[in-house]
Amino acid sequence: MNAKRILLADDNESVRKSVGFYLKAKNFEVEYARDGEEALQRLDTFRPEIIILDIKMPKMNGIAFIKEIQEREDMKDVPIIVITAVTNLNSDIEIGDKKIKVVQKPFSLDQLLKEVYYAANC
Numbered sequence: 307m308n309a310k311r312i313l314l315a316d317d318n319e320s321v322r323k324s325v326g327f328y329l330k331a332k333n334f335e336v337e338y339a340r341d342g343e344e345a346l347q348r349l350d351t352f353r354p355e356i357i358i359l360d361i362k363m364p365k366m367n368g369i370a371f372i373k374e375i376q377e378r379e380d381m382k383d384v385p386i387i388v389i390t391a392v393t394n395l396n397s398d399i400e401i402g403d404k405k406i407k408v409v410q411k412p413f414s415l416d417q418l419l420k421e422v423y424y425a426a427n428c
Contacts, residue, residue: 309333310335310422311336311354311356312329312334312336312357312422313336313337313339313349314326314339315338315339315359315368316360316363317340317341317363319340321389321411324415329422337352341366342359342374343365343366345357355426356386356426357386357387358389359372359386359388360388360390361390362390368388369401372386372401372404376401376404382404385407386407387407387408388408389409389413391412409421
């Protein structure tokens with residue numbers, strides 16, 4: 307089976323490193339971005355099958371990023387998992403016609419992996 311491609315966008319370097327290392331150890335291919343703007347740039351050369359992103363990021367936050375990619379035909383069906391410390395987002399959300407899975411920080415890597423497997427239909 308080919309490795310599923312994940313775009314991981316979070317302004318916290320330790321989150322990027324720990325989540326990315328863990329997912330790579332589970333045979334996922336991971337590309338990183340520090341914010342929504344950089345994540346959009348990554349989409350020029352990297353086609354993720356799953357997107358994991360934080361809500362609160364500089365330059366372009368997660369909500370703005372999600373709205374932006376909903377306009378793209380090639381990205382509108384890509385599953386999105388939001389990882390966030392925003393306390394009023396404690397359940398799944400809808401943005402436009404897209405259902406978004408929310409995982410509250412702090413989270414266990416196993417908890418996140420469960421959601422990634424679900425999104426990847428593994």
